Amino acid sequence: xxxxxxxxxxxxxxxxxxxxxxxxxxxxxxxxxxxxxxxxxxxxxxxxxxxxxxxxxxxxxxxxxxxxxxxxxxxxxxxxxxxxxxxxxxxxxxxxxxxxxxxxxxxxxxxxxxxxxxxxxxxxxxxx
Amino acid sequence: xxxxxxxxxxxxxxxxxxxxxxxxxxxxxxxxxxxxxxxxxxxxxxxxxxxxxxxxxxxxxxxxxxxxxxxxxxxxxxxxxxxxxxxxxxxxxxxxxxxxxxxxxxxxxxxxxxxxxxxxxxxxxxxx
Amino acid sequence: xxxxxxxxxxxxxxxxxxxxxxxxxxxxxxxxxxxxxxxxxxxxxxxxxxxxxxxxxxxxxxxxxxxxxxxxxxxxxxxxxxxxxxxxxxxxxxxxxxxxxxxxxxxxxxxxxxxxxxxxxxxxxxxx
Amino acid sequence: xxxxxxxxxxxxxxxxxxxxxxxxxxxxxxxxxxxxxxxxxxxxxxxxxxxxxxxxxxxxxxxxxxxxxxxxxxxxxxxxxxxxxxxxxxxxxxxxxxxxxxxxxxxxxxxxxxxxxxxxxxxxxxxx
Numbered sequence: 001x002x003x004x005x006x007x008x009x010x011x012x013x014x015x016x017x018x019x020x021x022x023x024x025x026x027x028x029x030x031x032x033x034x035x036x037x038x039x040x041x042x043x044x045x046x047x048x049x050x051x052x053x054x055x056x057x058x059x060x061x062x063x064x065x066x067x068x069x070x071x072x073x074x075x076x077x078x079x080x081x082x083x084x085x086x087x088x089x090x091x092x093x094x095x096x097x098x099x100x101x102x103x104x105x106x107x108x109x110x111x112x113x114x115x116x117x118x119x120x121x122x123x124x125x126x127x128x
Numbered sequence: 129x130x131x132x133x134x135x136x137x138x139x140x141x142x143x144x145x146x147x148x149x150x151x152x153x154x155x156x157x158x159x160x161x162x163x164x165x166x167x168x169x170x171x172x173x174x175x176x177x178x179x180x181x182x183x184x185x186x187x188x189x190x191x192x193x194x195x196x197x198x199x200x201x202x203x204x205x206x207x208x209x210x211x212x213x214x215x216x217x218x219x220x221x222x223x224x225x226x227x228x229x230x231x232x233x234x235x236x237x238x239x240x241x242x243x244x245x246x247x248x249x250x251x252x253x254x255x256x
Numbered sequence: 257x258x259x260x261x262x263x264x265x266x267x268x269x270x271x272x273x274x275x276x277x278x279x280x281x282x283x284x285x286x287x288x289x290x291x292x293x294x295x296x297x298x299x300x301x302x303x304x305x306x307x308x309x310x311x312x313x314x315x316x317x318x319x320x321x322x323x324x325x326x327x328x329x330x331x332x333x334x335x336x337x338x339x340x341x342x343x344x345x346x347x348x349x350x351x352x353x354x355x356x357x358x359x360x361x362x363x364x365x366x367x368x369x370x371x372x373x374x375x376x377x378x379x380x381x382x383x384x
Numbered sequence: 385x386x387x388x389x390x391x392x393x394x395x396x397x398x399x400x401x402x403x404x405x406x407x408x409x410x411x412x413x414x415x416x417x418x419x420x421x422x423x424x425x426x427x428x429x430x431x432x433x434x435x436x437x438x439x440x441x442x443x444x445x446x447x448x449x450x451x452x453x454x455x456x457x458x459x460x461x462x463x464x465x466x467x468x469x470x471x472x473x474x475x476x477x478x479x480x481x482x483x484x485x486x487x488x489x490x491x492x493x494x495x496x497x498x499x500x501x502x503x504x505x506x507x508x509x510x511x512x
Contacts, residue, residue, distance in 0.1 A: 019404070136410065179318070180315055275392055
């Protein structure tokens with residue numbers, strides 16, 4: 001996935017604020033899911049919610065306004081209730097950040113819930 | 129209402145990004161409503177939604193990181209379905225911005241809906 | 257310009273929050289400028305800043321998560337110091353919002369400053 | 385530090401989006417620094433920048449719109465170039481999230497730089 005850094009995503013240091021990276025990672029997960037023929041909007045309509053329960057980011061180099069960045073999102077593991085992804089954010093050959101998230105599947109009332117069978121059959125892999 | 133400008137609300141010019149002001153105005157409306165003994169969270173739980181249908185902002189001077197700002201929110205008019213507010217954003221004696229919004233009352237399906245009687249009895253006025 | 261509504265741009269009503277629209281309009285201006293062979297990042301590096309001094313938005317229909325939206329940005333007028341744009345935000349044939357902004361050209365110290373000659377020669381027009 | 389969850393910080397699940405928590409943690413660091421008689425704005429004016437190089441968050445329970453939350457920010461360790469903080473976010477007695485960050489001191493050009501002596505003398509400790 002490729003995208004441009006927005007002006008309002010940058011802070012007075014002139015670089016993308018660290019709180020924006022989790023938003024980009026979420027976009028990466030959305031597009032990774034779409035490549036498997038499903039979309040997260042439909043999941044929510046069916047009462048299936050995926051909530052981030054753990055986030056870990058290593059910031060290595062800053063991203064600047066108007067940079068075109070490449071995000072590689074990888075599905076690392078899928079359990080009964082939880083999903084693990086990892087991320088590499090690059091600008092050309094430069095590695096800007098790496099990250100890992102764990103999502104948990106919840107029902108409408110926010111209780112842990114088994115991942116839908118259709119999702120569990122997804123093969124582990126990545127998306128550029 | 130008084131609040132501090134957050135670091136991430138500022139852009140590479142070192143000033144608060146213009147898209148943050150509508151968020152502050154929304155906070156002003158929330159607190160103005162609270163002074164009348166009600167709160168917007170309860171409205172939504174009852175299926176009453178207030179959506180912004182019109183926004184007009186005049187930016188006069190920039191707000192900077194860590195500035196303590198004062199927002200004066202005034203209820204200007206309340207019709208059958210719509211509510212009009214105006215705003216003055218100040219830093220000490222300096223006027224930073226003025227704004228006006230119109231809200232419309234919607235039901236759960238997003239259809240225009242009469243404002244609840246309890247809200248219509250609110251007297252027009254302001255909140256510092 | 258086309259883009260998808262991000263999950264975090266949506267509020268508990270399930271629709272894009274009204275404070276996100278000015279961010280999209282800024283992206284429209286950025287891309288409109290790029291079509292003329294220049295970019296805003298270079299302007300800032302040269303000490304030319306364009307600040308929003310006036311914003312007016314009419315919200316007609318809500319935008320939802322994962323919607324693909326089309327933004328038409330039009331350069332309406334260019335004065336000595338100020339630039340006026342207008343915007344139409346659509347989802348397919350549906351008009352979701354219209355807006356107008358006025359930008360002022362500032363120098364590094366935030367003082368009003370004449371627009372650079374290279375920009376003033378831009379012909380008025382729009383970008384889908 | 386106490387604050388209210390803003391409407392626009394919440395997503396279609398009706399809970400605070402996970403990307404907002406790092407913004408709150410930054411506010412916690414800002415206020416912790418202020419209690420020692422200094423402020424981050426002055427640091428930046430002097431050419432001292434503190435950039436987040438590592439972020440780890442565990443989300444345990446959701447925060448909802450208009451909740452009043454309490455954030456406890458603790459300075460855990462201060463090295464030559466890096467600072468480590470930890471965070472506990474609570475709503476009343478409920479623990480909503482825990483987190484850890486590492487900051488690095490940078491100069492205006494973004495190079496690693498020794499922490500200023502005035503900061504290094506800060507005693508390790510927390511702020512409610």
